[in-house]
Amino acid sequence: MKRFAFVLLSVFTLSSVAVPTLAGQVNNNRQSTPTTETTDQNESFGSQSTPTEDNLEPVTLVQLAYQGYFEDQGIPSHAAFKSAIANGDVDAETLVRSAINKGRLSSDAMNDEGYLNIVRTQLENLNDR
Helix, strand or coil: CHHHHHHHHHHHHHHHHHHHHHHHHHHHHHHHCCCHHHHHHHHHCCHHHCCCCCCCCHHHHHHHHHCCCCHHHCCCCHHHHHHHHHHCCCCHHHHHHHHHHCCCCCHHHHHCHHHHHHHHHHHHHHHHC
């Protein structure tokens, strides 16, 4: 019986050490290997679509607007935001300008057609939901 308990305890100890170590290796592999999709996306939309301190991804920009982050800039939130998009009161340029005014986007974003097109698409998709 002592032999069985010793073997069981040994197996348990080895498995509790081996599994976290293996999991760490898997996570390290995932983090160090960029996907082709991410690389291609950043190249397709120009340098302005990559996040920096004063820059937002277009998807994040639209999400923040929907959640009311730009209400102090005159952009409504939630259902009123969707209505403003449908009525043409809020468009990509308005949203980008608001983010620039709040210091969340570089002023270069106004001239980045790739960035503006993604924002337009995100606004259309939001209204389709």
